[in-house]
Amino acid sequence: MAFPLDIIATRSVTVVNPQGFHARPAHLFMKLAESFPCRIEILKGNETINGKSILDLLTLGAGNGTTLTLRASGEGAEAAVEALARLIEAGFNEMPPTEGPA
């Protein structure tokens, strides 16, 4: 494990969009995470998942109001956590009233 020497960045964020961390947000998150070279994880309760795996992201089942911890380690860790936190805090661009009925 080379990680102890790496830069580690963490940040706590709350899911704010009404629909929560469903498939489209998971896809957006994964695409953004993949644009960074570092390892990216999300911690929820005592679970840790790979932030670059859509299957893992969907296992979070994180609804509106859920608090998640982002953790990145390696090159670009701080920028990655910052950008990913911003995506979640912006409600994955699906905040009302822009979101219409189904």
Place this chain on the structure above:
Amino acid sequence: MKFSDFINVASIKADMQADDKPAVIRELVESLAAAGAISQDQVQGIVSAIMKREELGSTGIGRGVAVPHTKHASVERLVGTVGVSGIGVDFNSLDGDKVHLFFLLVSPPDRPGDHLRALENISRQLRDDTFCRFLKQARSPHDIQHLLDEADNNQFVS
């Protein structure tokens, strides 16, 4: 949430013959209607809504799995079905692979939590290689239902 909480077993399709995305979605939605899980007169609207959702980004999430879905006001509770394709279907999936396993979901607009829990259950079970492989090999609705039951009883994921 367990598969038995939202999968309508009478509409499960094994050995699907549909070979493109619209045909797969139509076959599964029609199967839900034939089983009485959704109304016949809502089939076209639900198929269109699911196709519209696919335009925002494919729900083919990799590993040969897709979760086509939509919210729809005509359903009072979350309902879903499973389809297995032996030949595999090009679904513009995120990893580019053909899709063999379909979990199609229709949920009431005001129940985002149920939809999230269904996605959570599906993805958690499909992370297990054995479950994924057995499901792809299933050749009858009965085999598929049996595997879902085993998953519900924690035979694959602890």
